[in-house]
Amino acid sequence: MEIRPFGPDDVAEVDAWVDLTNATSSVDSPWNRPQTRAMAVGRFRHGWDGEVDTPYLARVGDAVVGSGAISTSEYDNLELAWIRVEVHPEHRRQGHGAVILEALLDEARRRGRTIIAAEAWDTAAAHAFADRHAFEKKLASINRRQTLADIDWPELDKRYDAALPHATDYVLERWSVPTPADRLDALAVMASAINDAPTDDLDYEDEVFTPERMAAYETAMAGRGERLFRVVARHVPSGALAAQTVVAVSEEDPTWGDQHDTSVTQAHRGHRLGLLLKADMLRWLREDEPRLRTVDTWNAESNDHMIGVNEILGYRVMGREWAYQRNLD
Numbered sequence: 001m002e003i004r005p006f007g008p009d010d011v012a013e014v015d016a017w018v019d020l021t022n023a024t025s026s027v028d029s030p031w032n033r034p035q036t037r038a039m040a041v042g043r044f045r046h047g048w049d050g051e052v053d054t055p056y057l058a059r060v061g062d063a064v065v066g067s068g069a070i071s072t073s074e075y076d077n078l079e080l081a082w083i084r085v086e087v088h089p090e091h092r093r094q095g096h097g098a099v100i101l102e103a104l105l106d107e108a109r110r111r112g113r114t115i116i117a118a119e120a121w122d123t124a125a126a127h128a129f130a131d132r133h134a135f136e137k138k139l140a141s142i143n144r145r146q147t148l149a150d151i152d153w154p155e156l157d158k159r160y161d162a163a164l165p166h167a168t169d170y171v172l173e174r175w176s177v178p179t180p181a182d183r184l185d186a187l188a189v190m191a192s193a194i195n196d197a198p199t200d201d202l203d204y205e206d207e208v209f210t211p212e213r214m215a216a217y218e219t220a221m222a223g224r225g226e227r228l229f230r231v232v233a234r235h236v237p238s239g240a241l242a243a244q245t246v247v248a249v250s251e252e253d254p255t256w257g258d259q260h261d262t263s264v265t266q267a268h269r270g271h272r273l274g275l276l277l278k279a280d281m282l283r284w285l286r287e288d289e290p291r292l293r294t295v296d297t298w299n300a301e302s303n304d305h306m307i308g309v310n311e312i313l314g315y316r317v318m319g320r321e322w323a324y325q326r327n328l329d
């Protein structure tokens with residue numbers, strides 16, 4: 001087998017990765033949005049916030065049998081590497097997964113990382129493979145999807161109105177991007193509240209949010225052709241940013257949206273800000289993104305509070321993804 005890293009400019013490899021990813025999704029997660037060349041190029045060029053995954057293609061002769069990816073951050077979790085191993089459904093149980101995994105572990109060692117986290121959809125194959133390679137299940141995340149056509153708007157209005165009296169000290173603001181430089185500090189402080197989201201048994205340090213990283217995220221999303229919508233709640237007496245929710249809508253196909261962070265800072269919890277923010281976001285999207293059909297979201301399975309809000313808004317479960325972890329000798 002030949003395993004080679006590639007980048008966003010390697011068009012043939014990008015196309016092969018897209019085909020492979022769509023083939024594996026059709027088996028393991030058929031509800032996934034099909035990958036396109038533009039999505040893959042954007043992802044490998046910009047990542048989430050400028051730190052990019054290194055993708056690999058595994059070939060046997062002319063056949064693309066699998067892929068791998070590794071990502072490491074320089075902001076936080078400096079001992080950790082995230083990896084992903086995928087084998088084409090027609091080429092499984094031939095040892096390819098194990099070879100790709102070894103290549104990724106070698107790269108993790110080269111980068112000086114000693115904790116390995118791997119993500120995979122909840123399948124028997126993933127569990128058996130993870131088990132075989134001494135990974136343990138640490139965190140279950142649920143992918144939910146909201147279909148905008150199914151939203152009961154009068155009910156949403158009722159919920160919104162019922163929540164408002166709990167938030168009399170707050171105003172909602174639709175925040176425009178890119179965020180001006182003098183507002184990045186406050187945004188970073190607020191965004192770090194996402195560290196309070198459960199990570200269950202995963203050995204995972206708090207993420208570090210700097211003004212530069214907030215700007216890098218917005219730059220990366222713009223580079224990926226994702227239109228960002230951010231609604232914040234401001235605490236009027238203090239002027240402080242209390243909470244935010246962010247949704248990205250794809251320019252390539254604006255029927256697809258993704259929920260990014262929703263977080264309420266500790267001092268401002270218990271005022272129904274999560275519901276208010278998300279309801280206002282839906283109203284904004286209805287006005288500005290009339291073609292939008294669905295929004296996907298991800299939560300730790302144990303995040304009862306956020307899930308409670310999402311269920312009210314009509315989100316339905318699509319699938320469960322596991323984060324496995326092990327240490328590297």
Ligand SMILES: CC(C)(COP(=O)(O)OP(=O)(O)OC[C@H]1O[C@@H](n2cnc3c(N)ncnc32)[C@H](O)[C@@H]1OP(=O)(O)O)[C@@H](O)C(=O)NCCC(=O)NCCS
Pocket residue numbers: 024028084085086087088091092093094095096097098099118119120121123124125126128129130132324
């Ligand atoms: C999990 C996956 C990567 C395995 O790839 P693969 O090339 O079939 O794996 P290997 O041939 O190297 O299998 C190694 C061992 O894992 C276990 N295993 C893999 N798939 C299995 C399955 N479907 N049922 C039971 N055991 C399985 C077995 O112990 C196997 O050894 P064996 O064939 O000698 O019994 C592949 O099914 C896949 O791409 N799934 C979707 C992505 C994913 O879940 N990645 C897992 C990341 S942790």
